[in-house]
Amino acid sequence: MKTHQRAKIQLNEDPREILGVPPDAGDERIREAYLQKVKENPPDGEPVAFERIRDAYEILRDPRRRALYMFLSADPHAPLLSLLPASSQERKFTGPDPWLAVLREK
Amino acid sequence: MKYNQETRLPRPSVCDTGASVPIPQAEEVRDLLAKGKTKPAVELAKEIHKRCGWPESEALLVDAYAARIRSLLKTGLKEEAKALFELVHERYSAAAARLADVGVLVSAAKGNLEELLRPLSDPALPQETRRAIENVVKGQVCDLSAVAQCAALPADHPLRTAAAALLRAFATVTIGPVEESALVLPEVSHRGPLASWKTLVRAIAYFYRQDDAACEHGLRMIDPDSAPARLIPVLRTMLRMSAAERLAPAGDSLVDRVCGSAVSLRRALQALESAFETRVQGKILPEIQRAIAACEVAYPELLERLRQHISVRSLHLDLPTRKVRAALGGASIKNAYFWRLYAWSEESSREPLVPIICAQWEQFRRHAVAEGWFGENSQEAAALYLHMAELLLEVPVETLERLPSNFAAHFSGFQTFYEDQPPVIRAVEAKYKKRDLYFLSPSDLFERACRIDPHREAFEQWLNWAREESDWRAADHVAERWHQALPNHSQPLLYLMESAEKRGAFNKATAFLEQAQKLDALNPEVRRAALRLLVAQTGRHLRQRKPHLVEQDLAALEALPQAQVADRPAFLVALRWACEVIRGDAELASSFLSQIGRLLGSSAAAIFACENAGDLAGLTRADFDRYLPQVSLDPADSLISATARVSVLGDDVGAPFTIPTAWHGGLWQELTNGQGELASRQLEMLGKVALRTNQKELAYAASVAGLEMGGDQEARFLLLRARALPEWEIERRDDCIAATIELGRRRRDMSIINEAMELWRGRRNALTNFFDWLGSENWHDFSMTTEELNAVLQHEKHSRRFPLDRHARYRAPFRETVFLDDAEPEKDDEPFTLDDIDQLVAEMGQPRGKRQKRVRRDLPGQGDLF
Numbered sequence: 001m002k003t004h005q006r007a008k009i010q011l012n013e014d015p016r017e018i019l020g021v022p023p024d025a026g027d028e029r030i031r032e033a034y035l036q037k038v039k040e041n042p043p044d045g046e047p048v049a050f051e052r053i054r055d056a057y058e059i060l061r062d063p064r065r066r067a068l069y070m071f072l073s074a075d076p077h078a079p080l081l082s083l084l085p086a087s088s089q090e091r092k093f094t095g096p097d098p099w100l101a102v103l104r105e106k
Numbered sequence: 107m108k109y110n111q112e113t114r115l116p117r118p119s120v121c122d123t124g125a126s127v128p129i130p131q132a133e134e135v136r137d138l139l140a141k142g143k144t145k146p147a148v149e150l151a152k153e154i155h156k157r158c159g160w161p162e163s164e165a166l167l168v169d170a171y172a173a174r175i176r177s178l179l180k181t182g183l184k185e186e187a188k189a190l191f192e193l194v195h196e197r198y199s200a201a202a203a204r205l206a207d208v209g210v211l212v213s214a215a216k217g218n219l220e221e222l223l224r225p226l227s228d229p230a231l232p233q234e235t236r237r238a239i240e241n242v243v244k245g246q247v248c249d250l251s252a253v254a255q256c257a258a259l260p261a262d263h264p265l266r267t268a269a270a271a272l273l274r275a276f277a278t279v280t281i282g283p284v285e286e287s288a289l290v291l292p293e294v295s296h297r298g299p300l301a302s303w304k305t306l307v308r309a310i311a312y313f314y315r316q317d318d319a320a321c322e323h324g325l326r327m328i329d330p331d332s333a334p335a336r337l338i339p340v341l342r343t344m345l346r347m348s349a350a351e352r353l354a355p356a357g358d359s360l361v362d363r364v365c366g367s368a369v370s371l372r373r374a375l376q377a378l379e380s381a382f383e384t385r386v387q388g389k390i391l392p393e394i395q396r397a398i399a400a401c402e403v404a405y406p407e408l409l410e411r412l413r414q415h416i417s418v419r420s421l422h423l424d425l426p427t428r429k430v431r432a433a434l435g436g437a438s439i440k441n442a443y444f445w446r447l448y449a450w451s452e453e454s455s456r457e458p459l460v461p462i463i464c465a466q467w468e469q470f471r472r473h474a475v476a477e478g479w480f481g482e483n484s485q486e487a488a489a490l491y492l493h494m495a496e497l498l499l500e501v502p503v504e505t506l507e508r509l510p511s512n513f514a515a516h517f518s519g520f521q522t523f524y525e526d527q528p529p530v531i532r533a534v535e536a537k538y539k540k541r542d543l544y545f546l547s548p549s550d551l552f553e554r555a556c557r558i559d560p561h562r563e564a565f566e567q568w569l570n571w572a573r574e575e576s577d578w579r580a581a582d583h584v585a586e587r588w589h590q591a592l593p594n595h596s597q598p599l600l601y602l603m604e605s606a607e608k609r610g611a612f613n614k615a616t617a618f619l620e621q622a623q624k625l626d627a628l629n630p631e632v633r634r635a636a637l638r639l640l641v642a643q644t645g646r647h648l649r650q651r652k653p654h655l656v657e658q659d660l661a662a663l664e665a666l667p668q669a670q671v672a673d674r675p676a677f678l679v680a681l682r683w684a685c686e687v688i689r690g691d692a693e694l695a696s697s698f699l700s701q702i703g704r705l706l707g708s709s710a711a712a713i714f715a716c717e718n719a720g721d722l723a724g725l726t727r728a729d730f731d732r733y734l735p736q737v738s739l740d741p742a743d744s745l746i747s748a749t750a751r752v753s754v755l756g757d758d759v760g761a762p763f764t765i766p767t768a769w770h771g772g773l774w775q776e777l778t779n780g781q782g783e784l785a786s787r788q789l790e791m792l793g794k795v796a797l798r799t800n801q802k803e804l805a806y807a808a809s810v811a812g813l814e815m816g817g818d819q820e821a822r823f824l825l826l827r828a829r830a831l832p833e834w835e836i837e838r839r840d841d842c843i844a845a846t847i848e849l850g851r852r853r854r855d856m857s858i859i860n861e862a863m864e865l866w867r868g869r870r871n872a873l874t875n876f877f878d879w880l881g882s883e884n885w886h887d888f889s890m891t892t893e894e895l896n897a898v899l900q901h902e903k904h905s906r907r908f909p910l911d912r913h914a915r916y917r918a919p920f921r922e923t924v925f926l927d928d929a930e931p932e933k934d935d936e937p938f939t940l941d942d943i944d945q946l947v948a949e950m951g952q953p954r955g956k957r958q959k960r961v962r963r964d965l966p967g968q969g970d971l972f
Binding site: 063064067068070071072074075076077079080081083084085090091092093094095096098099100101102103104105 | 248276277281282310313314316334336337340344354355356357359360363364365366372375376378379397405408411412416418422447448450451454470479480484485486490493559561
């Protein structure tokens with residue numbers, strides 16, 4: 001049995017990215033970022049986003065938990081698709097021609 | 107068979123009835139048409155018409171021709187269709203009316219939109235022909251601008267205005283975000299031939315808004331026979347990023363332009379994921395190649411990471427090294443990222459092999475330090491050491507002792523992983539020439555972790571481990587280290603006090619207690635320890651028959667505020683009673699016994715307290731017989747209430763009370779009959795005291811009563827149930843332990859979790875060797891779903907009778923029988939021998955593919971080069 005507690009946020013999510021802090025951010029910087037994010041996503045208005053932010057902060061505020069998270073954050077069983085950046089879901093506007101070309105194709 | 111004019115059949119007379127004449131073999135013609143066999147249908151219809159020559163047979167023939175012309179158009183034979191249409195139109199009088207819609211199709215096929223649409227400007231156009239033209243527009247017209255500019259129709263014709271509006275909307279939604287108002291398109295009738303275009307435009311707008319559900323809803327609304335339906339599979343591909351349907355080149359091109367080349371990679375990764383699920387090498391390897399190729403195009407910067415993930419997945423499935431490496435186009439980089447992934451993968455496997463995992467984490471540590479992830483003596487390094495130590499806590503102590511020598515003898519390291527690696531990676535491994543197997547020793551790991559980052563939890567874990575697995579000197583050493591590192595903590599001092607007290611070194615114990623009191627005299631643990639130590643010291647002096655020292659001890663005890671709480675004064679009087687028994691003062695002893703009875707509200711409780719005080723003082727049976735009356739088994743007061751109350755008192759003063767054997771039957775009877783109203787702590791303590799003399803049936807009865815109470819104490823009584831179960835109820839006990847831990851987790855009760863873990867470890871350490879341990883399912887995760895937890899609770903609540911049926915030992919574990927889909931037991935029940943450990947460790951050095959197949963499991967090897 002593992003004695004460590006896992007965060008509610010997904011293992012392949014980087015809590016630093018959620019709080020928007022650089023990898024070398026210290027306790028003070030992490031706390032500032034957390035408070036800023038909570039302002040932007042208050043628990044009443046954005047409960048889901050707030051939960052993620054709080055989970056991320058819970059991981060990062062404790063240096064030992066932060067360290068342990070680093071070891072366990074790469075999930076080998078996560079779908080390979082999760083390796084792709086979020087920008088891979090972008091949809092580019094192309095104008096009508098390539099769309100109409102599909103319709104014209106025999 | 108030939109028919110000529112002479113052999114024509116006479117037409118039956120249906121004069122003035124208006125009815126049509128039944129045509130011989132007409133059904134056969136229609137059957138052929140229905141099956142799409144237009145050519146034989148035409149041949150047969152021609153023969154029938156030659157034979158009959160009736161208007162009805164001509165109509166049948168024209169219908170067959172119409173189907174034939176449609177078929178020709180569908181296969182792209184426009185000229186042939188046109189020629190046939192003209193021939194039929196010219197030859198048969200019935201053709202003009204029956205071929206109207208086919209004529210529209212032929213006109214459309216010529217590509218002349220104006221010719222197709224011109225009839226629509228005629229208000230007298232027959233409804234059938236209008237419908238036929240609109241059907242062609244709906245299903246075939248893809249050029250909206252041609253419709254919008256069709257000179258054959260007036261400029262304000264609804265079809266032209268609708269097409270122009272759609273053209274503008276189509277351009278708008280594919281150029282940038284649009285407002286909802288731009289999608290209303292009142293010019294386009296929802297019943298007109300261009301209705302599906304309107305839906306398509308909306309679906310595209312929703313697609314770009316990332317409102318995939320609305321987009322999919324729109325796609326479902328598009329008429330599948332309409333021209334815009336050709337975009338449905340392409341849009342669905344972009345929505346789901348799936349490889350479900352093969353697209354035409356223009357479709358693929360659109361997907362690439364809209365979603366970038368990532369969509370190909372996504373599709374390749376999904377295909378690879380599915381291939382991994384099959385676990386079939388022949389399916390996985392080609393998909394690896396495709397995924398790598400797609401990644402090279404779409405995200406070359408992700409290529410190495412993808413290789414590492416695929417490598418680890420392949421290692422997990424034991425795929426052949428060389429083939430995987432070839433499919434990957436080279437070996438993955440064995441840097442910190444790889445080792446972290448690999449160790450974590452093995453750790454989360456169904457049958458993790460802890461020594462190998464620790465070796466993998468050590469590889470990770472080396473590379474992480476070299477790559478600057480963290481420093482050699484950083485908090486991260488300490489956390490890693492602690493994590494490795496935690497993993498090793500699951501290995502039985504006797505296996506741990508032999509582990510380094512077995513490992514050194516058979517495991518040569520991970521050298522083969524480094525053969526095809528860049529110099530920078532090889533240099534890291536080369537740096538550690540001297541073999542250090544510290545990562546197989548919990549003691550070394552705890553020591554490193556606590557040196558770098560001394561904190562309570564780490565020392566607690568280290569001390570708990572040392573206390574359970576080593577002798578008192580090792581545990582004292584850990585406590586001393588803790589005290590040196592964190593001198594403000596009272597916990598190590600209390601441990602040292604207890605250790606000294608157990609060895610009879612009361613002066614030392616007192617000195618440690620005084621230090622702890624100086625640090626934090628108000629700490630409940632310190633106060634409890636002071637009481638316990640004084641009680642133990644009093645017992646020692648009683649056993650040494652030194653009443654004058656006992657008097658001093660009792661005076662000190664009475665001066666302790668914590669000795670005046672609850673029933674504790676009664677125990678002090680019981681100690682005085684024991685002292686008077688030793689002195690032989692029967693009168694005073696009797697007076698003290700009465701006083702205890704008054705304090706505890708029951709003569710039975712007084713006798714029980716004195717029995718235990720007497721045990722502590724080392725009184726003989728004769729002393730008890732002389733100074734202590736036999737308790738009446740039919741007292742006015744409840745025996746069970748008295749015993750439970752004094753059991754709590756024993757726990758309070760830190761004395762290991764036991765229940766007189768003669769009382770067990772009566773207590774069990776009272777408990778099972780529900781006599782006496784006991785608080786949950788009283789029940790729990792009663793059960794624990796019963797277990798000290800192995801009275802499992804009594805403890806079991808206490809757990810029945812406790813579980814019936816429900817509430818927050820369920821975890822405590824589940825744990826009592828686990829302890830009270832007979833030895834052979836292994837699986838049921840494991841279920842109770844797991845449920846206790848789960849309840850403890852949910853209620854954040856660390857003390858119950860620790861107690862349960864201690865019980866579990868105690869059972870684990872009873873196993874004889876490493877492979878007993880491997881096969882004992884101790885690997886399982888203790889986490890339970892709510893359903894599993896409730897099922898265990900309900901099962902235990904309903905199991906009110908102490909189990910006596912030893913045959914039950916062969917049943918499947920409870921959770922498996924209830925929750926596992928596949929109840930098929932493992933057929934591989936051949937026990938492992940001790941020699942297997944050497945064989946397994948030796949196999950770690952063999953490249954994959956050369957090992958002998960193992961039925962039970964295979965191990966991660968060092969020949970994994972991809």
